[in-house]
Amino acid sequence: MLREAPQPPAAPEVLALMALAHVAGDEALGPRFLALSGLDAATLRARASEPQLLAELIGFLAASETDLLATARALGVSPAALVRAGAALAG
Numbered sequence: 001m002l003r004e005a006p007q008p009p010a011a012p013e014v015l016a017l018m019a020l021a022h023v024a025g026d027e028a029l030g031p032r033f034l035a036l037s038g039l040d041a042a043t044l045r046a047r048a049s050e051p052q053l054l055a056e057l058i059g060f061l062a063a064s065e066t067d068l069l070a071t072a073r074a075l076g077v078s079p080a081a082l083v084r085a086g087a088a089l090a091g
Contacts, residue, residue: 012085015075016054019061019082022074029067033060051089058086 010018023029024044034040037056039047047053061068062083072079 010077010081010085012088013049013051013054015077015082015085016058016089017048018075019071019085020048020054020057022071023057023061029071033057036060051091055086055089055091058082058089062086 023033034044037044037060044053061071068079068082072082075082
């Protein structure tokens with residue numbers, strides 16, 4: 001039986017953008033992130049590539065173990081990988 005080669009970890013920006021897509025598509029998380037961040041959808045789209053915003057998004061997820069675990073599961077990564085990505089983006 002052939003085994004698949006392990007995938008290299010995604011770059012922090014890529015992982016955070018995947019998390020953003022998950023949050024934006026979730027009917028509970030998306031509106032809650034917008035409300036807590038003070039952003040509207042247009043501003044979020046315009047700033048989506050900014051490392052600081054992506055770090056804040058991961059911080060938002062990390063503040064709720066349930067949200068962090070659900071997002072990590074949806075992305076097929078470990079919660080620790082998401083937290084590391086947020087730390088790398090925060091500088």
